[in-house]
Amino acid sequence: MDVTIRVQEGDFSLAEEYAKLTGRPEAGAVVAFVGSVRDVASGLASMTLEHYPGMTEKQLGKIVTEAGTRWPLSAVTLIHRVGELQLTEQIVLVLTVSAHRDAAFAANQFIMDYLKNEAPFWKKESTGAGEAWVEAKDSDAAALARWDAQ
Amino acid sequence: MDVTIRVQEGDFSLAEEYAKLTGRPEAGAVVAFVGSVRDVASGLASMTLEHYPGMTEKQLGKIVTEAGTRWPLSAVTLIHRVGELQLTEQIVLVLTVSAHRDAAFAANQFIMDYLKNEAPFWKKESTGAGEAWVEAKDSDAAALARWDAQ
């Protein structure tokens, strides 16, 4: 399994990362997830993403490795941005490549669910009402729980 | 919901189709699926995709509309190629855009599962052993059945 993991301030290109993973005779299915900064009710001005350098890379590596033990994957790319991001900017990219579409879909969702719960990133939103740290959602913990049953 | 559906001989560009759907303040999650021609045990030389013009577009439209009634989607792009395709060439692209990642993932998988079972495309593989029509897989019908229970 070819693994690329990056934590960076700059933007990423889905096109470039996808191009790196194509042309593999065994790779019948590629699933890409891109998460972007979306508007919130209070009117988002910008967002700042803080992380825990060192632990972030370690946790992301563990999550991708675990996905590779659960599904037959030939490649995974995981890029997460940090720093200040404006509305509609890209935050996270997950690319999963497999011979089978079910494996590519499941592994991609698994990586996002674990990332949302176990990778040390924190969002602070800046809106017309000022700055505030985003509170963790119960729905993310619930999304994670479904993988334990499998 | 913005819908783009195309059946074409020429290749498509994930980068271009993704770029058309970005910049939406409500679109926090984009999921892309790309299916490509992959190698088979007997050594694939090329593949020919036949379809039923007219019915194909009608069925794809129905599948995408159904996805839009089940999940809150802001855009869907669905492109399927026909004609002769070589190993590693792209066959199908599904892009789903939503505020929520679970909706984008589920709708994308739903569209692929229905397409695999109900859109009138047929693959003929050309290998060292000659040409042969691909037989439908039970696993595709099983994948479809899970949506009926929901």
Next chain:
Amino acid sequence: MTIRILYFARLRDVLRTGEEELALPEGTTLAGLVALLVARGGDWAAEFGGARVFRAAINQDMARPDDVIPAGAEVALFPPVTGG
């Protein structure tokens, strides 16, 4: 009434025809049409009268055996689909 029948993929290859017109009594069902094709014998009987699985569409919507075929309909017969 007259209907048009289309054959696709492996069925078209085996039957050596992609399209035909057929005169049928009003009210004929899909199952009735299939029985007429089976009565042709040979490859027709083998494809539509045995264990081989096939699918049908009437006017470009998936159809079931007891669906009545409307006058002037476009009926399509084909193997289970394998796209995607």
Next chain:
Amino acid sequence: MTIRILYFARLRDVLRTGEEELALPEGTTLAGLVALLVARGGDWAAEFGGARVFRAAINQDMARPDDVIPAGAEVALFPPVTGG
């Protein structure tokens, strides 16, 4: 033994510190460390001694209250994560 403690995100803002060193008895657990922090009172008691949820890592792995802190460890305390 001496350990290093890191605070992130809202916790760092509220406690007005991102990092400190602390001398602890060998064998101290994460729960033991948290009890020491609560004993500081004020914001420390409010963040670590009440209903507020927080997470901890020891040497960059998620940790649980009864985990023993090794000498020289890097302990991190932070709110539930919100990336992705």
